[in-house]
Amino acid sequence: MQDFATAIRVKEMVIPYPQEESLTDIIAPSFPASGTGVTNTYGFSLTAFVYPQGANISAVHINGVSQNAQAPSFTLPAGETIVFTYTLPQNALPPEWAWGNFLNDSV
Numbered sequence: 210m211q212d213f214a215t216a217i218r219v220k221e222m223v224i225p226y227p228q229e230e231s232l233t234d235i236i237a238p239s240f241p242a243s244g245t246g247v248t249n250t251y252g253f254s255l256t257a258f259v260y261p262q263g264a265n266i267s268a269v270h271i272n273g274v275s276q277n278a279q280a281p282s283f284t285l286p287a288g289e290t291i292v293f294t295y296t297l298p299q300n301a302l303p304p305e306w307a308w309g310n311f312l313n314d315s316v
Contacts, residue, residue, distance in 0.1 A: 263301025
């Protein structure tokens, strides 16, 4: 019986109760036109998941620093701006994205 009680105490310590800030709804703005920046106005870093669809993304910069344009996601710190450079072949769908705070340990 003591082992069972110990397991319960350990489980309670390992699984923290979620903080209220972590329940913030994160809504991504529309994907920007090529060469247009979007700033993270949330008070924490977030992850931008990019779905190129038919676009040819040739460059990505965060606060002027070049990123891997073929990466599926980017960490965007609070207050920083991301800029995509891309072309759309004829009849191609434009890129889309989703934002989340999955890599954020502070919230």
